[in-house]
Amino acid sequence: MNTVTIQDIAKAANVSKSTVSRVLNGTATVAEDKKKAVLEATKRLGFQPNIVARSLAKGRSMTIGVLTQLIGSPFYDTVAQGVIIGLRDTGYSPIFVDGQWQKNSEVEAIQALLGRRVDGLVLIGGGVAENEITQLCGSTPAVIVARKLNSESHRTIHMDNVDGGYRATRHMIEKGHQRIAIIKGLGHHPDAIDRFEGYRKAHQEAGLDIDPGLVLEGDFSADSGVAGVDKLLAEKTLFTAVFAANDMTAFGARLALYRKGIRVPGEVSLIGFDDQMEATYSTPPLTTVRQPAREMGQQAAHAVAALIDGEEFESQCVHGELVLRESVAPPPAD
Amino acid sequence: MNTVTIQDIAKAANVSKSTVSRVLNGTATVAEDKKKAVLEATKRLGFQPNIVARSLAKGRSMTIGVLTQLIGSPFYDTVAQGVIIGLRDTGYSPIFVDGQWQKNSEVEAIQALLGRRVDGLVLIGGGVAENEITQLCGSTPAVIVARKLNSESHRTIHMDNVDGGYRATRHMIEKGHQRIAIIKGLGHHPDAIDRFEGYRKAHQEAGLDIDPGLVLEGDFSADSGVAGVDKLLAEKTLFTAVFAANDMTAFGARLALYRKGIRVPGEVSLIGFDDQMEATYSTPPLTTVRQPAREMGQQAAHAVAALIDGEEFESQCVHGELVLRESVAPPPAD
DNA sequence: TTGTAAGCGTTATCAC
DNA sequence: GTGATAACGCTTACAA
Numbered sequence A, B: 001m002n003t004v005t006i007q008d009i010a011k012a013a014n015v016s017k018s019t020v021s022r023v024l025n026g027t028a029t030v031a032e033d034k035k036k037a038v039l040e041a042t043k044r045l046g047f048q049p050n051i052v053a054r055s056l057a058k059g060r061s062m063t064i065g066v067l068t069q070l071i072g073s074p075f076y077d078t079v080a081q082g083v084i085i086g087l088r089d090t091g092y093s094p095i096f097v098d099g100q101w102q103k104n105s106e107v108e109a110i111q112a113l114l115g116r117r118v119d120g121l122v123l124i125g126g127g128v129a130e131n132e133i134t135q136l137c138g139s140t141p142a143v144i145v146a147r148k149l150n151s152e153s154h155r156t157i158h159m160d161n162v163d164g165g166y167r168a169t170r171h172m173i174e175k176g177h178q179r180i181a182i183i184k185g186l187g188h189h190p191d192a193i194d195r196f197e198g199y200r201k202a203h204q205e206a207g208l209d210i211d212p213g214l215v216l217e218g219d220f221s222a223d224s225g226v227a228g229v230d231k232l233l234a235e236k237t238l239f240t241a242v243f244a245a246n247d248m249t250a251f252g253a254r255l256a257l258y259r260k261g262i263r264v265p266g267e268v269s270l271i272g273f274d275d276q277m278e279a280t281y282s283t284p285p286l287t288t289v290r291q292p293a294r295e296m297g298q299q300a301a302h303a304v305a306a307l308i309d310g311e312e313f314e315s316q317c318v319h320g321e322l323v324l325r326e327s328v329a330p331p332p333a334d
Numbered sequence C: 001t002t003g004t005a006a007g008c009g010t011t012a013t014c015a016c
Numbered sequence D: 001g002t003g004a005t006a007a008c009g010c011t012t013a014c015a016a
Helices: A006-013 A017-025 A032-045 A051-058 A074-087 A103-115 A130-137 A161-174 A190-205 A222-234 A247-259 A277-281 A293-308 B006-013 B017-025 B032-045 B051-058 B074-087 B103-115 B130-137 B161-174 B190-205 B222-234 B247-259 B277-281 B293-308
Strands: A063-068 A093-098 A120-124 A142-145 A155-159 A180-183 A241-244 A269-274 A287-290 A316-318 A321-323 B063-068 B093-098 B120-124 B142-145 B155-159 B180-183 B241-244 B269-274 B287-290 B316-318 B321-323
Touching (some): A063 A103, A074 A093, A093 A103, A103 A120, A222 A247, A241 A247, A247 B277, B006 B017, B142 B293, B161 B180, B161 B269, B222 B241, B222 B247, B247 B269
Parallel strands (some): A120 A142, A155 A316, A241 A269, A269 A287, B120 B142, B180 B241, B269 B287
Antiparallel strands (some): A287 A321
C-alpha cells in the first residue's frame, strides 16, 4: 500500500527530510519554491504521514482512550457517542476498550490504553477505586464521566442522581400520588442507590411513609420492570404510580401493565429515568428525568482536550431535567 | 508517568535490550535465570511496553480502524458494539472515526485511519464508491458491513433487505391484509430501496396491486412514522396494516395511531424492521424483521482478524428473521 | 532558511 | 543463547 515516506518526497522535491517535515507541519518558514515542490510531491506521490512514527517521535499519539463498560445500555452508549462527537475537529481520535463492569478487566483495559500511549483518558462509569485510577493514570489527563467520586481526586462529569430521583418522585407526589412504587436499579450501583435516596427524600419531605411493599428490586433491565409490576400485582399491593430506575425498566413496567389491561396514566402513572430516544415514542410518551448523556460525553471530550493543552477544567455536576410527557396524571378518583 | 523502557529493565536485569525483548515476546529461548531476572525487573519497575514503538518497529499497530456513520441509529450502533465485542481477545483494539454519511468526510476518515497504520478496516455502512475504497485501502484488509456492494471487489457482511421486506409484507398478506401501507426509509438509501422492492415483490407474487396512496416517504426516523400515519389518515386512505422501514419508524407510526385511538393490532397491524431492543417492550410488542446487527459486527471483527492472519473469508449475505410478536393480526372483519 | 544527525522505544538481523 | 547494531518514519536540536 501507501508506503511512501517523508524520505521519498524529500528526494522527489530535492530537499531534506527536515524541510519536508517543516512544511508539512508549518513548524518553520521555508522558501516558497521549496514549499511548493514539497506540496506538489506530497500530492503526486499520495503521501500519508505515518501517525505511528510521528507519535513515537513527538511523544504524543493524538488519540484519546475511552473506557466503556459496554453493557449495551442506551445511556452509556449515548455517552460514548457524545465523546466521539466531542472529539471531532480536535485532532484526537478515540480508541475504545471495555471493562465489562468488572474491576480487573477494567484495570487491564486502562493499562492497554496507557500502553498505547494515549494522550488522555475518558472513563465512562466503572468501579475501580479512585486511588487506583490515580496511580494507573499517572500524569495522563483523565476525566471520569457518569460516575460520582467520593473525593476530588479526579475531574468528573456526573449527574446528581439523588436530585433526579427526588424530582421524579416529587412530581408524582404533587400530582396527588401517595402510593408510589419504585423499581430500583442494580443493588450496589451508586446511581441506583442515589435515585432511591431521592425517592426517600421526597417522601420524607412530604411527610409520607414508604411502604416496604412498594420497593422492588431491579437491575435497570426491561425485564426487571416487568417482574416488578408483576410482583406488585401478585401481592395485591395497592399503588397508583411507578417510578422506574430507568427508561428500559419503565418500558418493561408499562408492558406488564398493558398485559393486565391497566391503563397508563389512567389507572397507574409511570415515570422513567434517562430520556432515551424511544421514551418520546412509547405509548403513552414517557414522562422521565432526562440525563444529558450525549452532552456529558461531549463535555468530557472537550475536557480531556483542554487538560492535555494544559488548560484547567472543573468537575461538573449536572442536574437532570424533568421531561413532562403523558405517562403521569393524578391518581384515579375512586 | 510510566516512562520505564525496555532499556531500563535491560540494565536492571543485566542483559541486553534484545534479550529483554526476547523474553517479553517469547520470540526465542533464553536462559532460565536471565528470563527470571527480566521478568522480575519488569514487574518491579512496572514496565508497560510502548505499543507505539512496537508498532513502528513491527509495522503492525494491533489496531483495527472502524468507520461508523454515527447517526445515532440503534442499528448501526449495535453493529459497532458487535465489532467491539468481536475484537475482544483478538489482541486488536478498535479505533473509531465517523463519516457522518457524507462521502468526503468518509474518505477523510478512512485516510485518517490508514495514517494510523491500522492493520485492518471495518467499514459500517457508508457510500464511498467501491473502486475508491479499493484504491484507498490498498493492501490493508477491509470488510464492509451492512452495505450491499455491486461487485465482488470487497468482503462484505450484509443483509438481504429485499428478502426482509418481502417476508414482512408476505406475513401480513398471509394474515389477510390487502391494503398494506409502507413508510419507506431514506429515499436514496439502498436498504430502503431494497425493502421497498421486497414489499413490491410480495404484492406481485400475491397478485395484489399497490395503491400509490399507500406508499409514504420516510427517513428511518420515528417522526417520519408519525408523519406517514398522519398523512394516511388525513387523506382518508384505507389501510389495515403498516410496514415501517425500521423499528423507530414503527414506533412513530404506533404513536400516531395511539393518538387517534386506533387499536394495534385490532384495527391496524404494524410491522417493523431491525428488532431493536425496545421492540420487545413496546405496546403491543412489535412484530419485526430481525437484523442480526451485533452478530454482523462480531463476524466482521473476526473476518478482519482472519484476513490479517492471511486466512480467507467469504462475503456473507445473512437473512433477516421474522420475529412474531403481537402487532400483527388479521384485518378487522368489517 | 536549510541540512545533518540524534533521538523516540521496539523489533529484527547479524555475528559471535 | 546473547549482544551489538541497524532499521521503522518522523521530529527536532544543532549547525551551517
